[in-house]
Amino acid sequence: MRAAVRRAAAAVAVLALLLTGCSGGGDDGRDADGTIRLRFQSLAWQKESVDANKRLVKEWNAAHPDVQVEYVQGSWDSVHDQLLTSFEGGEAPDIIHDASDDLADFAYGGYLADLRPLLPERLKADIPEQSWRTTTFGEGVHGVPFLQEPRVLIANTKLLKASGARPPTPERPWSWEEFRQVTKELTGQGRYGIAWPLKEPVSVTLNLGLSGGGRLFHRDGDGKAVLRFEPGDGVVTGTIHDQVNTDRSAARSALGMGGSDALPGFFGGRYAMLPLGFSYRQQIIQQAPEGFEWTVLPMPAGAGGAVQGVSPQTLSVAEESPHKKEAVAFIDFLLRPANMVRLARGDWMLPTGTEALADPSLRGAEHGWAVGAALAGGLRPAPAQSVRGYPEWKDKVATPAYQEFYSGAIDTGELSNRLVEDGNRVLARYQR
Structure with missing residues (x-):
């Protein structure tokens, strides 16, 4: 339809x-x-x-x-x-x-x-x-x-200060492990530490995955694109999955939302932080209630460094x-x-x-x-930037697989199998 x-x-x-x-x-x-x-x-x-x-x-x-x-x-x-x-x-x-x-x-x-x-x-x-x-x-x-536009964390300033967490900077961002701990500390009294609006989960996952050392898309000896799920690819996906399903520090209901859909809950104190594209700041300025204090923070960094795809x-x-x-x-x-x-x-x-x-x-x-501006130096080409067949892989394979994984319906092994095995069959049709 x-x-x-x-x-x-x-x-x-x-x-x-x-x-x-x-x-x-x-x-x-x-x-x-x-x-x-x-x-x-x-x-x-x-x-x-x-x-x-x-x-x-x-x-x-x-x-x-x-x-x-x-x-x-x-x-x-x-x-x-x-x-x-x-x-x-x-x-x-x-x-x-x-x-x-x-x-x-x-x-x-x-x-x-x-x-x-x-x-x-x-x-x-x-x-x-x-x-x-x-x-x-x-x-x-x-x-x-x-x-x-880099992806950034938009945080409720008062809640972040009250938690006692170390404020991250572009020069010294949180690690993914530290970020997970901070969201636990921000959770309670009817509030989640984070909400992940993942109605469109693929580009978010791939682009942030670079910071964990993952790429998912690689080139073989003939220059053809192939998919491999390596340890670095599990850093960001694993963090989001565990925040939703293990720690309960991320709102499950937000997984089907777009960024704009999550703003009312953020303004109402239901979520302490939101990971959003940099341009969402304009909507926040226009829509935030009077007196609401918010701040822009860099996304966490892992083994791949303070980088992300764009x-x-x-x-x-x-x-x-x-x-x-x-x-x-x-x-x-x-x-x-x-x-x-x-x-x-x-x-x-x-x-x-x-x-x-x-x-x-x-x-x-x-x-x-x-x-x-400080994050601009860490922006890299999105992992699937030049891959033929990426739109079909994203729509038919990756989107449903990530949605099921983040909701807890499938485990990491099944996620890897679907992304790689089903995905390589899609890519092969475009590279004959």
């Missing part, structure tokens, strides 16, 4: 693009007077972010009368199916906003342009190599990573676009350091660019900006 709804939404979105006449005046994307028309599909959704994107488009258009950009609103909920439909129908936007973990099939399928010969040196040098790896598929670079937001160019050079010029404008700061603040995320990340407005103590 959900797949049918997504397909219907994608078809409606494509039809809307066609009806609005976004294709420009000619087959080559030019008006009769020679003006180049580019379509920029943005997935910005928060008002601050939408406003920042639209203002930047307006500024570009004012300075470039010969290359005009049209802002097209997309949606994170339906972007994959919508893009696939538009690629296959020859109606893809010129400039595409997406996330790096959604690009692999489009890149390998030849739908996204290789940006290597088009990227200006300034942009290549400003974004670290570890970020560029998130958009590198095969030999090509198929997107520019520009926004990223899938940055990206800007790509459609292979079918007749004006790739101009599209990349617009991306370069959009991601000038000052503009990247505007986009980051609009989305309450971190920029990938080193110059933008150094901006004082992203390093203040208020609202945890300084904690986030």
Whole structure:
């Protein structure tokens, strides 16, 4: 049913693009007077972010009368199916906003342009190599990573202070063992030490798993992706499982929630801490009751160090676009350091660019900006970033397996068998 709804939404979105006449005046994307028309599909959704994107488009258009950009609103909920439909129908936007973990099939399928010969040196040098790896598929670079968000702990300040626990810092985070003990101490009197909103458990588990020394996805001697469940892969999964089922320090009812669903319980004192994406700070500011005190803490670290995986937001160019050079010029404008700061603040995320990340407005103590900036150096490409078949593995194998494991329905052995044995059968179909 959900797949049918997504397909219907994608078809409606494509039809809307066609009806609005976004294709420009000619087959080559030019008006009769020679003006180049580019379509920029943005997935910005928060008002601050939408406003920042639209203002930047307006500024570009004012300075470039010969290359005009049209802002097209997309949606994170339906972007994959919508893009696939538009690629296959020859109606893809010129400039595409997406996330790096959604690009692999489009890149390998030849739908996204290789940006290597088009990227200006300034942009290549400003974004670290570890970020560029998130958009590198095969030999090509198929997107520019520009926004990223670490996962952090949002804690009730009063409850944390009352517990007497050592406050973690980016330089000295809690270990996973220490974190488990702290959540025990915060539990009691109708309150849980932690709630794990794991409606979508896969990316959370894989990305945090890096800190425990796990990867799950590996490459064999032929370069093919294979799944192996090693000791490091059990650190984070085991901690969450034991908090829910052994310690009773994590709320079982939260496992089926999204991050936003857990906020009322957090504000009401039912949960002392929540692990959330960095951008949730905006919702907390908007929704927290008057006088509620909260703080941003780094996630725990294990044998893998204070690292975690991320899938940055990206800007790509459609292979079918007749004006790739101009599209990349617009991306370069959009991601000038000052503009990247505007986009980051609009989305309450971190920029990938080193110059933008150094901006004082992203390093203040208020609202945890300084904690986030300090974590940027430990962000790594998500483990399954370039693996073909990952979406199917995630939906059909990993999501139900993790959900059953965290709820206590299956043990570690069964989790490992399903993730690896069933998963490798899925991946094999994409790598023949």
